Amino acid sequence: xxxxxRGKYPxxxxxxxxxxxxxxxxxxxQDLLRHRCSIKRTIDTGEIRHxxxxxxxxxxxxxxxxxxxxxxxxxxxxxxxxxxxxxxxPYIPGLLSFREGPxxxxxxxxxxxxxxxxxxxxxxxxxxxxxxxxxxxxxxxxIPSVGVAQHLLTGTAExxxxxxxxxxxxxxxxxxxxxxVRTVTGSKPVFVSVGHRADLxxxxxxxxxxxxxxxxxxxxxxxDRLANQCRNExxxxxx
Numbered sequence: 001x002x003x004x005x006r007g008k009y010p011x012x013x014x015x016x017x018x019x020x021x022x023x024x025x026x027x028x029x030q031d032l033l034r035h036r037c038s039i040k041r042t043i044d045t046g047e048i049r050h051x052x053x054x055x056x057x058x059x060x061x062x063x064x065x066x067x068x069x070x071x072x073x074x075x076x077x078x079x080x081x082x083x084x085x086x087x088x089x090p091y092i093p094g095l096l097s098f099r100e101g102p103x104x105x106x107x108x109x110x111x112x113x114x115x116x117x118x119x120x121x122x123x124x125x126x127x128x129x130x131x132x133x134x135x136x137x138x139x140x141x142x143i144p145s146v147g148v149a150q151h152l153l154t155g156t157a158e159x160x161x162x163x164x165x166x167x168x169x170x171x172x173x174x175x176x177x178x179x180x181v182r183t184v185t186g187s188k189p190v191f192v193s194v195g196h197r198a199d200l201x202x203x204x205x206x207x208x209x210x211x212x213x214x215x216x217x218x219x220x221x222x223x224d225r226l227a228n229q230c231r232n233e234x235x236x237x238x239x
Contacts (some may be wrong), residue, residue, distance in 0.1 A: 017029045017032065017033060017140070018097060018098065018101040018102055018105060018136065018137075018140050019088060019089075019098065019101075019102055020089060020095075020098045023092065023095070026089070026092075026095050026098045027095075029098075030095070030097075030129055030131055030136070031129070033131065033136060033139050033140075034129055034130060034131035034135070036139050037130075037131060037135045037138070037139055037196050038196060038197050039125060039194045039196075039198070039199060039200070040197070040198075040199060041144075041197070041198055041199045041202050042144060042197040042198070043116060043117070043144055043197070043198075045202060045205065045206065047116070048072045048116045048117055048206075049071065049072060049116060050069055050070065050071060050072060050078060050113055050114075050115040050116055051069075051070055051071075051072040051075075051115055051116065051117045051118075051119065051206070051210065051219055052067055052068060052069045052070070052108075052111075052115035052117070052118045052119065052219055052223075053067070053068045053070070053118075053119045053120075053121075053217065053218070053219025053220040053221070053222055053223035053224075054066070054067045054068075054104045054107070054108070054118060054119070054120050054121065054137065054220075054223050055120075055121040055220055055223035055224040055226075055227050056100040056103060056104065056121075056227050057224075057227040057228045057230070057231040058087065058231070059231045059234070059235060061086055061087055062084055062085070062086060062087065062231075062234070063084070063085055063086070063087045063088075063099070063100065063103045064082060064083070064084050064103070064227050064228075064230040064231040064234065065082065065083045065084075065085075065100060065103035065104040065106065065107045065227060066080065066081070066082050066107060066223045066224075066226035066227035066230060067080070067081050067082075067104065067107045067108050067111060067223060068080050068219060068222040068223045068226055069111060069113050069115050070210075070218065070219055070222070072116070072117075072209075072210070073209060075210060075212070075218050075219075077222070078113055079111055079112060079113045080226055081107040081108070081110035081111050082107055082110075082226065082227070082230040083103045083104070083106035083107040083110070084103070084230065084234060085102060085103045085106065087099065088102050093153065094127065094128050094129065094132075094153065096122055096132070096133045097122075097132070097133040097136035097137065100122075100133060101133060101136060101137060101140070104120075104137060105137070105140060105141065108141060115143070116143075116144065117143070117144045117145065117146065117198070117206065118134075118137060118138065118141065118143050118144070118145040118146070118195070119134075119145070119146050119148060119206075119207075119210065119217055119219040119220050119223075120133055120134035120137055120145060120146070120147050120148070120195060120220070121148065121149070121150075121216075121220045121223070121224065122134055122147050122148075122149055123147045123149045123153050123178070123191070123193055124138070124145065124146065124147030124178075124193040124194050124195035124196070124203075125147070125177050125178060125193040125194045125195070125200075126147065126149070126152070126153065126154065126155060126170050126172075126177045126178035126191060126193035127153055127154060127177075127193075128153065128154045130177065132147055132153070132193070132195075133147070134146060134147030134148075134193070134194075134195030134196070135147070135194075135195045135196050137195065137196075138195040138196025138197060139196050143196070143197070144195070144196060144197040144198045145195030145196045145197070145198065146192065146193075146194065146195050146198060146203045146206055146207065147178075147192070147193045147194070147195050147203075148190050148191070148192050148207055148216070148217050148220055149190065149191045149193075150188075150190060150191070150215075150216075151191070152170065152191055154172050154177075155170045155171055155172030155177055155178070156170070156171060156172070157169065157170040157171065157178075157179075157180040157189075157191070158180075159180070159189065160180055160181065160182045160189055161182070162182065162185060162186050163182060163185050164182055164183060164184055164185045164208070164211075165181075165182065165208055166181075166182040167179045167180060167181045167182070167189075167192075167204060168180045168189075170191060170193070176200070177193060178191055178192055178193030178194075178200065178203075179191070179192050179193075179200065179203075179204050180192075181204055181207055181208065183207065183208060183211035183214075183215055183216075183217065184211065184213065184214065184215050187215045188215060190207070190215060190216065190217075192204050192207045
């Protein structure tokens with residue numbers, strides 16, 4: 001797939017149902033959108049040219065979201081974007097998309113390069129409702145997405161062997177919902193799951209191909225660094 005540029009392609013969809021005024025409303029939105037989520041591959045890995053990572057940092061009542069676009073498979077920087085907003089939703093396990101999603105979507109809207117795949121620091125299908133932040137963002141942005149988390153939200157997994165590439169299934173209610181993956185030999189595993197428009201084998205393969213010397217995949221690691229940098233720079237201005 002060739003690089004897509006905003007000059008030739010339509011703007012990404014408006015944030016839509018990624019904001020909620022209450023917990024019951026958030027659950028209603030989640031239940032509505034999860035039926036639109038697909039765990040089937042819609043792009044061959046060989047077609048991927050650009051891959052993005054998204055993450056967020058916090059300071060007081062502010063959230064700082066960052067999106068980083070890298071080449072694939074070279075993982076060279078292409079573009080970055082940040083967004084600062086007031087935190088729109090409390091921290092509630094399982095509803096992270098309503099807390100971080102609006103700022104990430106805003107940062108995404110500032111990109112000129114439209115990535116082929118989005119990596120999100122959080123869960124996708126490995127979620128109590130099978131619709132974590134990686135799934136939610138994938139549906140709202142209509143892009144293949146992968147969730148990579150550092151802790152389990154639901155289900156259980158045996159520890160994989162210590163070698164890079166080792167993986168064991170995350171099982172919840174007799175269903176494989178993701179994989180515990182060793183991205184660096186001897187490090188703690190990360191928990192990989194499908195977000196949207198990908199399958200689990202592809203999600204794990206992409207996670208391993210985008211992990212270099214660090215436990216986190218490179219798109220997410222760079223997004224995490226940028227989000228913290230944006231937060232620190234804003235703190236330095238005293239605003």
